[in-house]
Amino acid sequence: MTLGFIGCGNMASAIISGILEKEIVKKEEIFASTKSEVSAQKITDALGISCSTDNLAVAKKADYLFLCIKPQFCGDVAEEIRDCLPDGQVLISIIAGKNLDWLQEKFGTDKKIIRTMPNTPALVGEGITGVCPNQFVSPDEIRQVLTLLRSFGRADVVTEPILDVVGAVSGSSPAFVFLFIEALADGAVAEGMPRKQAYEFASQAVLGSAKMVLETGIHPGALKDMVCSPAGTTIEGVNVLEKEGMRSAVMDAVRACIAKTKKL
Missing domain, CATH: 3.40.50.720 (NAD(P)-binding Rossmann-like Domain)
Structure with missing residues (x-):
């Protein structure tokens, strides 16, 4: 071959x-x-x-x-x-x-x-x-x-109509993930963590989280709930992300990528 x-x-x-x-x-x-x-x-x-x-x-x-x-x-x-x-x-x-x-x-x-x-x-x-x-x-x-x-x-x-969606949800999304990792690290740096170490911890957390989704088969929402203890620190951070519209911003970004792809 x-x-x-x-x-x-x-x-x-x-x-x-x-x-x-x-x-x-x-x-x-x-x-x-x-x-x-x-x-x-x-x-x-x-x-x-x-x-x-x-x-x-x-x-x-x-x-x-x-x-x-x-x-x-x-x-x-x-x-x-x-x-x-x-x-x-x-x-x-x-x-x-x-x-x-x-x-x-x-x-x-x-x-x-x-x-x-x-x-x-x-x-x-x-x-x-x-x-x-x-x-x-x-x-x-x-x-x-x-x-x-x-x-x-x-x-x-996948079917062809789904392929344009693939281009956004997996093709373009690494850029979104890199932004997220950078932002996580920036937050840690703002509180005194050395930048190189902050990138390592943030990147490994994202890698491990993705692996949990793929290997456990548990719904991402359920995995999120497992981390959010009652009256704990994580739910406070989740609350901020929800108030700032993280979900809708990511959804809009994915749909913008798909719309652009269809114009190529």
């Missing part, structure tokens, strides 16, 4: 690193292309794969071709490679805002296409990816792609 990556930025590099770490394919079976010779050499040095500036060469070799380019460049890349794509090839898009109908129009109405939405925690092997195949992708091919995507975190099949 050969893998191709058109575009090899941070996300593509995270995907490749996960695949190599799990030994799903060998380095010699992965090919990538970037815009410049300098970046191609950096990728080759960092990952040990073949990387060039030749999109056509990569497209022709790949059994599974990842499209890891920005939305504004997708049309030009499609025009460049669509006539040389091998029969039976599976295209895997991580391009935000470009739905299956658009991708099929640009790359071919008979092409096997899987639209995905990974997120940046893939860089540390803790990503979550929404996966939406078109009607031409076989169950075996879907399983193979899920295996590739699970090499750097979790991955699940």
Whole structure:
């Protein structure tokens, strides 16, 4: 099995690193292309794969071709490679805002296409990816792609309308979480904790809290109640967050991300 990556930025590099770490394919079976010779050499040095500036060469070799380019460049890349794509090839898009109908129009109405939405925690092997195949992708091919995507975190099949929601609730939300961690640390610093230590404690608290949700299966609200002792310190903090509208602010932020995605 050969893998191709058109575009090899941070996300593509995270995907490749996960695949190599799990030994799903060998380095010699992965090919990538970037815009410049300098970046191609950096990728080759960092990952040990073949990387060039030749999109056509990569497209022709790949059994599974990842499209890891920005939305504004997708049309030009499609025009460049669509006539040389091998029969039976599976295209895997991580391009935000470009739905299956658009991708099929640009790359071919008979092409096997899987639209995905990974997120940046893939860089540390803790990503979550929404996966939406078109009607031409076989169950075996879907399983193979899920295996590739699970090499750097979790991955699940969703319907296409839900994929735009995935882009907000998991794709954009790390930025919200980073803001929250920074704010937690700032509060601790204001009360005398050294900043480096404050970031460590706040980050580990968020990591552990997320793990509790995933591993216990207990509703987040119930977990919150477990921390809030009667007349205790935590319920006082929760009261402030509720008064300041934390829930509605986060909900509005998620919906704003979805609205923006639909305009891309």
